[in-house]
Amino acid sequence: MLIWDNKMKSSLSLLSASIMILMPNWANAQEVAAEKAAPQTTGIMPSVVLPAVYVSSVPRQNDIGRTYYDAEKLQNTPAINRTITEMLKQHPNVQFDRADQAAGTQGEIFATDFSINGALQYDNQILLNNASIANEINPVGGDNSFAADKLPGSAQTATINTALLCELSVLDSNVSAEYGGFVGGVVKAKTCVPKTATGKIYGKISYDYTSSDWTKYNYVNASELEDFDKNNNINYQKDFKKQGLSATVYGKPTNNLGLSLSLSRRLSDIYLKANLPDARAYNQQRTADNAMLDAEYQINANNSVKLNLSYTNNGSLRYQPNVADSKHTVDQQNYIVDLSFSHDLPNFQLKHALVYKQEKQQRKVSSDEYISWRKSAAKDWGVGTAVNEGTTGTPLEQNGNSWQYQLKAAFNPYENGRFSHQMTVGASLNQQQADWRRTSDYYWYFIPEIKGANGTDCQRADGSIDKYCDSTYERNNKTVGQYHTRRTYYQAGAINLKQLGWSAFTQHKLTFGQRLTVNLGLRYDDDNMTKKATIAPRFHLTYQPFANSDLALTLGANRYYGRNAFNLSLQDGIKNFAWDQRRTNLDDNWQTIGNLTGARIARNALKSPSTDEYVAGITAKAYNTNWQLQYTRRNYQDQIRQYRVSTTPLVWAYDNLGKSQSDIYSLTLASAKPFKLFGGEHELSLGGSYTKTLRNFNDFDDSTLRDDPYVLYQGRVVEHTDLPAVNYNQPWRATLSIHSRFNRLSLNNQLSYRAGQIGLAKSTLPADKQFDHAGSVVRQEYSKKRMGGVVNWDLNARYEFGGAYQLALGLTAKNLLNRKSQYLSGADVRSEVGRQYLAQVDFKF
Numbered sequence: 114m115l116i117w118d119n120k121m122k123s124s125l126s127l128l129s130a131s132i133m134i135l136m137p138n139w140a141n142a143q144e145v146a147a148e149k150a151a152p153q154t155t156g157i158m159p160s161v162v163l164p165a166v167y168v169s170s171v172p173r174q175n176d177i178g179r180t181y182y183d184a185e186k187l188q189n190t191p192a193i194n195r196t197i198t199e200m201l202k203q204h205p206n207v208q209f210d211r212a213d214q215a216a217g218t219q220g221e222i223f224a225t226d227f228s229i230n231g232a233l234q235y236d237n238q239i240l241l242n243n244a245s246i247a248n249e250i251n252p253v254g255g256d257n258s259f260a261a262d263k264l265p266g267s268a269q270t271a272t273i274n275t276a277l278l279c280e281l282s283v284l285d286s287n288v289s290a291e292y293g294g295f296v297g298g299v300v301k302a303k304t305c306v307p308k309t310a311t312g313k314i315y316g317k318i319s320y321d322y323t324s325s326d327w328t329k330y331n332y333v334n335a336s337e338l339e340d341f342d343k344n345n346n347i348n349y350q351k352d353f354k355k356q357g358l359s360a361t362v363y364g365k366p367t368n369n370l371g372l373s374l375s376l377s378r379r380l381s382d383i384y385l386k387a388n389l390p391d392a393r394a395y396n397q398q399r400t401a402d403n404a405m406l407d408a409e410y411q412i413n414a415n416n417s418v419k420l421n422l423s424y425t426n427n428g429s430l431r432y433q434p435n436v437a438d439s440k441h442t443v444d445q446q447n448y449i450v451d452l453s454f455s456h457d458l459p460n461f462q463l464k465h466a467l468v469y470k471q472e473k474q475q476r477k478v479s480s481d482e483y484i485s486w487r488k489s490a491a492k493d494w495g496v497g498t499a500v501n502e503g504t505t506g507t508p509l510e511q512n513g514n515s516w517q518y519q520l521k522a523a524f525n526p527y528e529n530g531r532f533s534h535q536m537t538v539g540a541s542l543n544q545q546q547a548d549w550r551r552t553s554d555y556y557w558y559f560i561p562e563i564k565g566a567n568g569t570d571c572q573r574a575d576g577s578i579d580k581y582c583d584s585t586y587e588r589n590n591k592t593v594g595q596y597h598t599r600r601t602y603y604q605a606g607a608i609n610l611k612q613l614g615w616s617a618f619t620q621h622k623l624t625f626g627q628r629l630t631v632n633l634g635l636r637y638d639d640d641n642m643t644k645k646a647t648i649a650p651r652f653h654l655t656y657q658p659f660a661n662s663d664l665a666l667t668l669g670a671n672r673y674y675g676r677n678a679f680n681l682s683l684q685d686g687i688k689n690f691a692w693d694q695r696r697t698n699l700d701d702n703w704q705t706i707g708n709l710t711g712a713r714i715a716r717n718a719l720k721s722p723s724t725d726e727y728v729a730g731i732t733a734k735a736y737n738t739n740w741q742l743q744y745t746r747r748n749y750q751d752q753i754r755q756y757r758v759s760t761t762p763l764v765w766a767y768d769n770l771g772k773s774q775s776d777i778y779s780l781t782l783a784s785a786k787p788f789k790l791f792g793g794e795h796e797l798s799l800g801g802s803y804t805k806t807l808r809n810f811n812d813f814d815d816s817t818l819r820d821d822p823y824v825l826y827q828g829r830v831v832e833h834t835d836l837p838a839v840n841y842n843q844p845w846r847a848t849l850s851i852h853s854r855f856n857r858l859s860l861n862n863q864l865s866y867r868a869g870q871i872g873l874a875k876s877t878l879p880a881d882k883q884f885d886h887a888g889s890v891v892r893q894e895y896s897k898k899r900m901g902g903v904v905n906w907d908l909n910a911r912y913e914f915g916g917a918y919q920l921a922l923g924l925t926a927k928n929l930l931n932r933k934s935q936y937l938s939g940a941d942v943r944s945e946v947g948r949q950y951l952a953q954v955d956f957k958f
Contacts, residue, residue: 175783177653177667177730177743178286180204184305187275189852189861191907191925193323193951194379194401195275195357196224197239197302202865203848205779205802206230206285206298206745208841211872211936214945216330217341220353220383221256222399223427224272228841229285230747231775231806232297232724234268236675240301242421243466243519244449245294246271249679250472250511250547258431258443259505261557261603262687264474271425271447272401274377276319276359279305286728286745287653287669290618290634291521291539296675296724296749304421306409307363307371316362321923321953324354329947331933337944345388345434347397352384359403369411377403388434389494395432402426415457423449436501437494438479445474461524472513478504481553485560487595489586499560507555507603510548511683517543531626540617548609549683551690555603561586561595569594574700582699596699601709604690610683614640620651627660638674638721642682647674647721653728662734669728674721681719681753681767720751720769740782747775754810773808773838793855801847808838823886825878825894830886836895839873839937861909867902872937874898903934903945911953923953 175181182190182200192199201207208228212218226234235252238245246269254266275281284292284299292299309315330351332338340349359377366372381399386392404424411417425447433439453466480503486492492500521539558581571582571594582596620634634651653669691709696702730743752771779802787794824833845868853860873895883892911923931948 175739175741175781177655177728177732177741178284178288178669180283180285182281182283184279187278187281189859189909189911191861191863191909191927192275193219193355193925193927193949194222194224194272195321196222197269197273197275197281197300198225198227200275200281201227201283201300203798203800203850203863204283204285205781205800205846205848206743206777207283208804208843208846210234211840212938212943214934215348215936215938216944216946217346217349219325219328219946219949220350220355220381220397220399222272222355222379222381222401223267224269226268229283229298229300230726230745230777231773231804231808231841232295232747232749233811233841236295236297236722237268238292238295238297238299239269240299241271241273241423241449242303242451243453243517244423244451244468244470246273246425246447247294247676249545249676250513250683251474251680258429258441258476259433261505261507261555261601262509262691263684264445264476264509264511265429265443266445266474270445270472272379272403272427273302273425274357274359274379274401274403275302277304277361277375277377277403277405278302286726286743287632287667287671288651288673289632290620290636290649290651291537293616293618293636293638293649293674294676296673296722304375304405304407304423305361305363305373306407306419307365307373309363309365309371311365311368314362314364315958316360317955317957318360319358319953319955321357321951322355323949323951325350325352327950329928329931329949331931331944331947333935333942333944343386343388344384345386345392345395347383347385347431347434350383350385353381355379355381371407371409373405373407375403375405375407377401385432385434387432387437388496389437390496391494395434397432398428398430400426400428402428417455419451419453419455421449421451423447423451433501433505435495436483436503436505438502439504441476441478441504441506443474443476445472447472461522463520463522465518465520467516467518469516470514472511474511476506476509478506478508480504481508482556482558484558484581484597486583487561487563487586489583489595491583491585505557508552510550510552512550513545513547515543515545517541526622533624535622535624537620538618540615542613542615544611544613545679546609546611547679547683548607549687550607551603551605554605557601557603558597559599559601561597562599563588563593563595569596569699571596571699579699598696600694600703602692602694602703602705604692606690608683608686610679612640612642612679614638628657630655630657642679643719643721645721647723649674649723662732664734665732667728667730667732669726671726671728672723673726674723676721719753719767722749722752722769722771724749734785737785737788738782739785741780743777743779745775745777745779747773747777749773749775749808752810771808771810773806775804775806778803787854793853795854796852798850799847801845803845804843806838806842808842809835811838811840821892822889823891825891827895827897830891836873837871839871843870844868857913859911859913863907863909865903865905865907869902870900872898872900874937874940876940898937898942900935900937900942903932904930905932905934906930917958919955919957921953921955921957923955925951925953927951 190200210226213225228234229237239247248266248268248270251266252268254263256265258265280303282301341351344351357379361375363373379401383397385395387395406422408420427445429443431441448471450469456463483503483505486500488495488498488500494500519541523537526533526535569584571579571584573579584594586595616638618636623631631654636649639646649672651671656666658664688709693706694703695706725748727746732741750772751769753767754771755767781800783798784796787796822833823830847866849864851862876894878892878894883890906929908926908929911921913919913921927949928947934945935942
């Protein structure tokens with residue numbers, strides 16, 4: 114484990130000085146040795162003289178709906194946490210949470226959520242090789258680790274360090290029938306298989322560092338500055354240190370066997386104080402671990418086998434700031450075994466894979482109860498009129514186990530004159546098992562009613578002292594005491610769920626001469642739980658008027674079906690383990706009044722969410738530039754959402770009444786080949802988009818649907834569900850990337866623009882302004898609030914020393930100009946992060 118304390122600031126400075134003193138002599142010796150061994154060339158020299166290279170695949174051309182980022186692109190992209198989400202910032206069809214750049218959460222390190230083509234964050238399929246790391250158990254848990262019934266969660270179950278990847282691909286439209294279980298898009302991360310000289314070992318070790326001392330904060334007002342200065346709120350992190358360490362070793366023990374082992378840890382220490390009178394240290398910690406083993410064995414010229422073993426962990430140490438003794442930990446782990454085979458047969462290529470994944474998330478707490486008190490002489494640790502102790506989160510586990518067998522056959526093309534037909538077919542069988550488990554009983558005690566007008570000494574009739582009583586509470590300068598009369602009993606128990614699913618697909622590529630190509634696909638999915646089969650047609654055609662790739666016109670019409678909300682069945686029964694209990698005096702036994710909520714609708718009564726997609730695009734090559742112009746329309750239907758059936762009793766249900774519509778216009782331009790200027794080689798890429806999304810809910814567990822059904826918006830009464838979508842709905846975005854290489858120095862400049870956006874500010878009407886409408890009380894008002902546009906300049910600089918052994922120093926600067934920007938959170942305007950630096954050291958051998 115990496116451990117840093119206050120002494121490390123001086124140590125870091127000393128280390129930096131030592132490196133700067135020793136580096137010139139070491140680098141000069143390495144350069145002399147390299148010059149003696151290397152042939153004389155002219156122009157831009159390669160930065161490393163290493164016989165080992167990583168090759169994941171032949172470089173692939175981006176096309177309508179398909180974008181690829183190779184290892185070099187992943188390395189050079191300005192990023193702080195090296196997550197998949199950060200790499201997608203360049204993609205014009207990908208949007209991010211409005212709080213993604215919040216200044217107050219820069220100590221966090223886990224991968225954040227994103228949206229593709231207006232879909233919600235949990236509607237994407239995210240793959241690590243052949244295994245899904247999309248969260249199917251708890252994708253909208255958020256970052257709240259204190260909830261009694263659920264664990265924190267996001268759309269990704271793992272935070273993958275992109276330094277361990279060879280390729281990242283994004284399929285945002287015209288997606289092949291090979292892929293299913295999404296209505297947004299597909300993001301696929303591939304790990305590396307080495308191609309090196311036999312009998313030699315190569316590797317890379319990387320370390321990076323950043324902290325709050327290297328970060329600028331641009332407070333929006335005095336109130337936000339005060340929140341940061343208090344340093345007792347996890348949403349206002351003003352003191353943190355983040356470090357990343359990764360190592361990769363690879364080689365070929367034999368001519369047929371290649372091996373690669375990668376280890377990575379990212380650690381963040383967040384220094385906070387408790388919101389208690391003693392302001393005790395409530396320091397928090399985050400860790401993101403990756404361990405991956407890749408092996409490839411070439412059996413013979415026509416047969417090969419690949420194995421990937423992966424382990425990931427997102428770990429957290431947390432406290433609740435206003436609660437004494439609230440320490441708890443949350444860990445989310447994944448274990449993946451991915452075994453695949455490839456066979457080149459006379460008439461087709463056969464690929465098949467067996468994937469096993471085990472997922473475990475667990476919260477460990479320091480107490481099995483949470484108790485609220487009125488402040489008194491004995492209960493005096495709070496800062497307000499009430500004090501709390503214990504942990505609000507119950508001890509929970511979520512476990513998932515799945516296996517999947519995948520089969521795909523790509524037949525050799527059939528050709529007849531100018532016509533050719535290439536067919537691919539495939540199928541898969543998978544079993545998924547998951548459970549939600551509370552490992553022990555837990556009690557939540559509500560703040561006591563004021564009891565004992567004549568005083569109480571907390572002694573029961575049998576002579577014992579009641580633990581949930583306090584005899585020192587005073588009212589009107591008179592000691593009257595207090596004791597608890599209401600609690601929620603969270604019962605230990607488990608919910609288990611198992612599902613067997615199967616799918617099949619066929620994809621056909623029809624070529625008519627050199628001008629017209631038609632792609633036809635059909636996908637079938639079914640399972641034994643919903644028993645509702647889906648059939649998704651896929652179609653797109655490409656016409657090349659000049660019979661080459663200089664100009665191509667593309668049209669597409671496709672249907673995608675999302676995952677069938679496997680998690681809903683797991684969540685449905687959770688409230689059945691929570692009971693309302695009461696007592697009237699100290700000598701009463703606790704009596705169960707009833708269950709907290711009624712049952713929700715059965716999942717097999719719901720349809721699978723789907724979207725219809727229509728695509729039109731143009732690709733062209735001219736003046737050393739590849740460019741794409743694309744229009745995408747998405748009509749999302751049968752989206753699952755939660756709503757309140759009644760308040761007495763409190764009953765929730767799910768329906769398929771969620772719907773949305775997105776129109777996305779995007780333009781991308783990129784250099785076809787590097788061009789030379791000022792003694793260096795340069796590549797440019799530009800991506801821009803306009804997005805308009807209309808949606809009648811925020812996610813399937815939308816808390817806004819639990820509010821009053823009618824609200825005031827712009828002075829008129831509207832249904833809560835008709836408020837405009839504000840998240841993942843940035844209208845105008847553009848990113849310009851310039852990658853430059855000057856011998857041993859590489860620079861990657863990234864200029865990004867986000868146009869102003871309309872947000873919704875929420876407020877509560879005064880009591881005398883509230884009124885009845887259609888049988889409900891209108892209590893809340895929403896008003897438009899415009900947030901200004903943002904221009905950011907991010908930079909990644911890297912300088913390399915040496916030859917056969919290489920040392921590289923890197924510096925990443927985010928928001929280099931320290932531009933002030935803001936976002937809207939509820940009714941509050943909050944700041945985005947200012948300038949931030951990250952230093953990196955790499956050693957290759």
